[in-house]
Amino acid sequence: MTKVASVVGTGLIGGSVALALRRAGWTVTGTDVDPAVADQALESGVIDRIGIESDADLTIIAAPVGQIPELALTALESGSGPVTDVGSTKADICALVTSPRFVGGHPMAGSELDGLIGARAEMFDGAMWVLTPTTDTDEQAFAIVRAAVRAMGAETIALEPRVHDELVAQVSHVPHLTAAMLMVLADDTSVEHAALLRLAAGGFRDMTRISAGRPSIWPDICEANKTAITTGIDRLIEALADVRERVATGDRAGLLEMLEQAQAARINLPTGFGRADGLIELKIPIPDQPGEIAVIATLASELDVNIFDLELTHSGEGRRGVMVMVVDAEMAERFVGGLMARGYRPRSRVLD
Amino acid sequence: MTKVASVVGTGLIGGSVALALRRAGWTVTGTDVDPAVADQALESGVIDRIGIESDADLTIIAAPVGQIPELALTALESGSGPVTDVGSTKADICALVTSPRFVGGHPMAGSELDGLIGARAEMFDGAMWVLTPTTDTDEQAFAIVRAAVRAMGAETIALEPRVHDELVAQVSHVPHLTAAMLMVLADDTSVEHAALLRLAAGGFRDMTRISAGRPSIWPDICEANKTAITTGIDRLIEALADVRERVATGDRAGLLEMLEQAQAARINLPTGFGRADGLIELKIPIPDQPGEIAVIATLASELDVNIFDLELTHSGEGRRGVMVMVVDAEMAERFVGGLMARGYRPRSRVLD
Numbered sequence: 082m083t084k085v086a087s088v089v090g091t092g093l094i095g096g097s098v099a100l101a102l103r104r105a106g107w108t109v110t111g112t113d114v115d116p117a118v119a120d121q122a123l124e125s126g127v128i129d130r131i132g133i134e135s136d137a138d139l140t141i142i143a144a145p146v147g148q149i150p151e152l153a154l155t156a157l158e159s160g161s162g163p164v165t166d167v168g169s170t171k172a173d174i175c176a177l178v179t180s181p182r183f184v185g186g187h188p189m190a191g192s193e194l195d196g197l198i199g200a201r202a203e204m205f206d207g208a209m210w211v212l213t214p215t216t217d218t219d220e221q222a223f224a225i226v227r228a229a230v231r232a233m234g235a236e237t238i239a240l241e242p243r244v245h246d247e248l249v250a251q252v253s254h255v256p257h258l259t260a261a262m263l264m265v266l267a268d269d270t271s272v273e274h275a276a277l278l279r280l281a282a283g284g285f286r287d288m289t290r291i292s293a294g295r296p297s298i299w300p301d302i303c304e305a306n307k308t309a310i311t312t313g314i315d316r317l318i319e320a321l322a323d324v325r326e327r328v329a330t331g332d333r334a335g336l337l338e339m340l341e342q343a344q345a346a347r348i349n350l351p352t353g354f355g356r357a358d359g360l361i362e363l364k365i366p367i368p369d370q371p372g373e374i375a376v377i378a379t380l381a382s383e384l385d386v387n388i389f390d391l392e393l394t395h396s397g398e399g400r401r402g403v404m405v406m407v408v409d410a411e412m413a414e415r416f417v418g419g420l421m422a423r424g425y426r427p428r429s430r431v432l433d
Numbered sequence: 434m435t436k437v438a439s440v441v442g443t444g445l446i447g448g449s450v451a452l453a454l455r456r457a458g459w460t461v462t463g464t465d466v467d468p469a470v471a472d473q474a475l476e477s478g479v480i481d482r483i484g485i486e487s488d489a490d491l492t493i494i495a496a497p498v499g500q501i502p503e504l505a506l507t508a509l510e511s512g513s514g515p516v517t518d519v520g521s522t523k524a525d526i527c528a529l530v531t532s533p534r535f536v537g538g539h540p541m542a543g544s545e546l547d548g549l550i551g552a553r554a555e556m557f558d559g560a561m562w563v564l565t566p567t568t569d570t571d572e573q574a575f576a577i578v579r580a581a582v583r584a585m586g587a588e589t590i591a592l593e594p595r596v597h598d599e600l601v602a603q604v605s606h607v608p609h610l611t612a613a614m615l616m617v618l619a620d621d622t623s624v625e626h627a628a629l630l631r632l633a634a635g636g637f638r639d640m641t642r643i644s645a646g647r648p649s650i651w652p653d654i655c656e657a658n659k660t661a662i663t664t665g666i667d668r669l670i671e672a673l674a675d676v677r678e679r680v681a682t683g684d685r686a687g688l689l690e691m692l693e694q695a696q697a698a699r700i701n702l703p704t705g706f707g708r709a710d711g712l713i714e715l716k717i718p719i720p721d722q723p724g725e726i727a728v729i730a731t732l733a734s735e736l737d738v739n740i741f742d743l744e745l746t747h748s749g750e751g752r753r754g755v756m757v758m759v760v761d762a763e764m765a766e767r768f769v770g771g772l773m774a775r776g777y778r779p780r781s782r783v784l785d
Contacts, residue, residue: 198778248625249632259615261695262695263611265691267603273592277603277604280561280604280605284605287642289699291636292698300688304683310677317614318673321614321666322666322670328663337648337649343613344647347644378729379730379731381726382728391726393742
């Protein structure tokens, strides 16, 4: 029998959930606070029909964090099946929505594009999707949510709501606020402001990139994850005070130790992909001309080299760049040979 | 008459200086603290001959920050022409090397590759090169250094040594130490450490990328730029305490204002290139398969679209990505049309 899901909110994530579940053979109905968005979801084939099924096998709340508790409680009252959500904080929501049929969730995907237009069935393929069952959670409900998430192509990880929020504060919320503060400080319109902007090179751009994201989602997130975020900022301030002390006192050995720990941890940070076969990082200096990237990417394609990660970085204000690629170790040697034959001078490093 | 330059230190930057000056018609001699490196520079055609000319038109000190003052003073004593350096801090060096014939310099380029093997004549094309004359600096010496830097393809900007150090602390040194601290905090090997690493997605990776760089250069930099770095950390700590307060007190309007300022500043941050004709940012969702990048880059090449910036980002742990490209506005429309004809769904945004 075909399984039925109802999606409350057919934007970027809700639309992708609908597409991913339909790809897995489910029938999906949906609504949106903006009826025009639901109409558009129906017209573009994202959902099978408009509406919420009271006997749906699963209801997914895909709304902004602040609206989730009320929408989840409504869905639990009007239906009989399990309900989950996709909010980026979990403790507040799980404290308010205490039904055994509710399982909190947070797919770690989809931040790059906004709205239904960005929705894709492949959104969650291989992505990490946190589920936050509590001691009250019904085992059957958890199993259904977990199976649906896996059917959408995601990997699941179960965490306590509070632990989820602490970890996300550390790897997402606090870094985001820190990037924003670096950017605000650089926005100080003093006499040398123009010079400062001219000197801001790749590292600064990398560090502040996320601050270009939509500001309007953050008041909700900061409110919902207040404790973990303030604790995270306190820890960062403490760490910065520590490194400041080492700089101020000229503690060269202490500084080096700290930076070596950071380097080792960064190099060991998993990439967005599994590393079963080992990966090689290549740095390829390229003059900035149309076609250089195509030559390199085409060569990779011809040699069947899968590009796991790719970034074009620039030297200061220069038009010359370095292409940083992460490729599978198996094919790296042939690829390097091909690059050298075409006049490139790649440097390679094994990522462990 | 052919101009002659002597380069003290034929590593990445010194080797590139030599190549760039030779490209501009200069004769270049050089030495290195490691004679084998100087030999290699000669053999690979980076320099014309080994040695320092006492009557060189210009001597460039391309050594680690801590060794520059002594090497510069030696060069000033043994020669009669202007002397410059390429150290990444300037106040300490310019305070110690007070000759009217010395002009401090700092090319904002070359951080990606290490050693002579990475040296290239094009290293400084379009790059920003800070010069730090003082009130004592001889005008003729400054003119010679400036002309040489321009001959190497760089743009020059003149700043007081102290101002240079403050700006570089803000856009490079403090962000670097902050990235390292975020990474050290994430390296806390508590019970949930493995989960944390699994949740660390693109934004965190962007922010901590620079902490993977060579730690050994930082004790020197932190020592030479102690005041500006400690001041910069103090300002960041103050800003973080401010945002923490807004989170703690639920000051939603205040948070939003801060994040909107950061967003506007980040969007207005100059890219590594001039923007004379306007640039378009394209976000192109792509499944992660060998060949996707090649198809897109080849299309760009065929349409003569210059790619100003390019990054492949991933959604969480997913194998699906979004290719973010910055291209010139003039050709963007045809490029978008070509992409759509090939089944991609790019979203574009004008960068102002």
